[in-house]
Amino acid sequence: MTISRALFLVALGMALGTQALAAPNESQIERGHHVYQKWCYPCHGPGTDKPGTNAMAAQGLKPAVLEERTDLTPAAIKGYVRHGIYFMPTFRKTEISDADLDAIAAYLTRSNKPAATK
Amino acid sequence: MQLPPGVTSKDFSAALEQFANAVGKDWVFSSEADVNLYRDSYTPFWHEEKEPIPSAAVAPDNVEQVQQVVRIASQYKIPLWPISTGKNLGYGGAAPRMSGTVVLDLKRMNRVLEVNEKNHYALVEPGVSYFDLYHYIRERNLKVWIDPPDPGWGSLVGNALERGGGYTPMRDHFDAHCGMEIVMADGEVVRTGMGALPNSQTWQQYKYGFGPYLDGIFSQSNFGIVTKMGFWLYPEPEAYLSGTVSVPLRDDIHKMVEVFAYLANSGIVRGTTSVLKTSSFLQSDRGDTTVGLGGSTKSMEQYAAQKDLGYWSIDLPFYGAANVIAAEWEYAKEKFSVIPGVKFRDGVSYRFPLDPQQLAKIANPVPLGVPSLTTFSIGGPRSQGHIWFSPIIPMTGEAVLQAQDVFEQAYRDMGSPSAAPPGFPIWSFFSRAFVIIYFMPIEHDVEKNRRNREIFRQLIKIAAQHGWGEYRTHTAYMDDIMNAYSFNNHALLRLDETLKDALDPNGILAPGKSGVWPKRMRKANA
Numbered sequence A: 001m002t003i004s005r006a007l008f009l010v011a012l013g014m015a016l017g018t019q020a021l022a023a024p025n026e027s028q029i030e031r032g033h034h035v036y037q038k039w040c041y042p043c044h045g046p047g048t049d050k051p052g053t054n055a056m057a058a059q060g061l062k063p064a065v066l067e068e069r070t071d072l073t074p075a076a077i078k079g080y081v082r083h084g085i086y087f088m089p090t091f092r093k094t095e096i097s098d099a100d101l102d103a104i105a106a107y108l109t110r111s112n113k114p115a116a117t118k
Numbered sequence B: 001m002q003l004p005p006g007v008t009s010k011d012f013s014a015a016l017e018q019f020a021n022a023v024g025k026d027w028v029f030s031s032e033a034d035v036n037l038y039r040d041s042y043t044p045f046w047h048e049e050k051e052p053i054p055s056a057a058v059a060p061d062n063v064e065q066v067q068q069v070v071r072i073a074s075q076y077k078i079p080l081w082p083i084s085t086g087k088n089l090g091y092g093g094a095a096p097r098m099s100g101t102v103v104l105d106l107k108r109m110n111r112v113l114e115v116n117e118k119n120h121y122a123l124v125e126p127g128v129s130y131f132d133l134y135h136y137i138r139e140r141n142l143k144v145w146i147d148p149p150d151p152g153w154g155s156l157v158g159n160a161l162e163r164g165g166g167y168t169p170m171r172d173h174f175d176a177h178c179g180m181e182i183v184m185a186d187g188e189v190v191r192t193g194m195g196a197l198p199n200s201q202t203w204q205q206y207k208y209g210f211g212p213y214l215d216g217i218f219s220q221s222n223f224g225i226v227t228k229m230g231f232w233l234y235p236e237p238e239a240y241l242s243g244t245v246s247v248p249l250r251d252d253i254h255k256m257v258e259v260f261a262y263l264a265n266s267g268i269v270r271g272t273t274s275v276l277k278t279s280s281f282l283q284s285d286r287g288d289t290t291v292g293l294g295g296s297t298k299s300m301e302q303y304a305a306q307k308d309l310g311y312w313s314i315d316l317p318f319y320g321a322a323n324v325i326a327a328e329w330e331y332a333k334e335k336f337s338v339i340p341g342v343k344f345r346d347g348v349s350y351r352f353p354l355d356p357q358q359l360a361k362i363a364n365p366v367p368l369g370v371p372s373l374t375t376f377s378i379g380g381p382r383s384q385g386h387i388w389f390s391p392i393i394p395m396t397g398e399a400v401l402q403a404q405d406v407f408e409q410a411y412r413d414m415g416s417p418s419a420a421p422p423g424f425p426i427w428s429f430f431s432r433a434f435v436i437i438y439f440m441p442i443e444h445d446v447e448k449n450r451r452n453r454e455i456f457r458q459l460i461k462i463a464a465q466h467g468w469g470e471y472r473t474h475t476a477y478m479d480d481i482m483n484a485y486s487f488n489n490h491a492l493l494r495l496d497e498t499l500k501d502a503l504d505p506n507g508i509l510a511p512g513k514s515g516v517w518p519k520r521m522r523k524a525n526a
């Protein structure tokens, strides 16, 4: 009964539905970058010393560095942060508030083509 | 909604409302989605009824709010499980021991109250992580080091209360603390050590104060909620160097550990290291599927010799003045030279401070006082988490060989070689004894987790039969391990219970922590 990514995304869709998100502005992206540096970069930054990046590389996900992705949706990002995946644990709201998580999502989707940001 | 045992939903709602009045409604979490964030991401009970699920969480911002929460909980007999940063992965995460407990999340109390670089100490609140304190120090360019454990996102307070360990000479985190502030079960605030003296000038400089020294009873315990804690810091050293000692034969372990113990207990080796069975890595090198599980001693010795590696090896870390540590390494070599065929290899050396470019090149900066999350690669890319089995054994070659034989046999008997990682990791996180840290994988698979839980319980028993006990454990095994510490008909547990009943008569603080239950729950959990 291993949690697969596909299963996870199905569950996620049910949990979150499709959310409309106000277009992120510069300061929100900046805030997102800041929160990302603190909570995500130590696992998802570039380099072989980053466990999340290593895991994604082993999985064949390209690019393996999260910040370089342009296919992530805010709903998926939030789902992973609040549900965890493999050895990535959940993050509580005292660690990353909903507003901070919105900002992370804005940051990680900043280079998406408009269609992917739903 | 999950309710605390014995609490009506009417009372629980009233209590939640009062918690909200105390801390603000944004900081009381009771929806299922929010409460789920407090479950253990590495629980050995995935998809089982047995998984402890909290009823709610409440997150105060200051000591007065903690007092208010405790008084409300006391009135309704609602159990509270305090966490500092709640990153106790491998030992229970942010989750309580008992379902229905309310998690008291102290993460918002994240103020660095003082860092002193002349007397080398800090005073922090529970929510301060190693990353936080590190950045605070770097931003001010202070000449002190922190001592992070492998994961840098935990707290100085939570880790020290769990009696965790790091790598630098300040590696025994409970030992490195100096002074506490505690909210007791009745809401009273107590300060220990010199903190009991109003206007004390030395709360973080002299540990003991006056009268019975009580700090120890608040570690791995449920007697109070720690709201401030002082820590001694390491003055930034001038230099670091490491050297590797390797020995050719299995039986060389005796002399090797004897010399190591001499160097460590003399204060010559002051950092954490591990005794490595280098030869077991060679087995995996040969594609042997019984990695770490033996093979004939002779053949492994021969193979190790061919590869120009030892049967055993140990890295020695040295911290301090450059010329002093160079001399210490020379002295260590002289001492180990009594072992025929011993080999030495110089390792890395650094001068501090390191600039950011130098630091970026270091794969694991933790032994240099720099927090990181690199350790999370430990279970490989498909890992779904793990828990730790961590018994303390004597610092002797005899104990190392015996523990290796006993645990590897146990794993074999239980048909689970995969649970025993290669390398048989024996650590010196604490002085005077070794701690073995075994990795036990967690999966989203009920049967596998059940099997691993059985193995874990078996290991606890086998360890106890040999006189070895765990230094700390996952919430799932707290009763089992306390049960093993049974001298004189469980006199220690009975003393803990006496203290528990006196200090927390309503039994609201962390029921079941370390196997200590409040009176009203003792029978049900016996």
Ligand SMILES: Cc1cc2nc3c(=O)[nH]c(=O)nc-3n(C[C@H](O)[C@H](O)[C@H](O)COP(=O)(O)OP(=O)(O)OC[C@H]3O[C@@H](n4cnc5c(N)ncnc54)[C@H](O)[C@@H]3O)c2cc1C
Pocket: B082, B083, B084, B085, B086, B087, B088, B089, B090, B091, B092, B093, B094, B106, B126, B149, B150, B151, B153, B154, B155, B156, B157, B158, B159, B161, B162, B163, B164, B165, B166, B221, B224, B225, B226, B227, B375, B376, B378, B510, B513
């Ligand atoms: C890959 C990996 C590597 C690890 N390496 C290490 C290591 O090198 N060294 C090490 O020590 N650990 C290690 N751990 C274990 C663990 O992650 C750390 O010890 C971590 O620091 C503990 O989490 P925390 O600091 O957030 O404590 P918390 O989760 O906040 O607290 C732990 C427990 O202490 C008690 N507690 C906490 N705060 C209070 C309080 N204020 N008052 C009263 N009781 C309180 C509670 O029972 C709580 O559940 C490792 C874990 C993993 C997964």
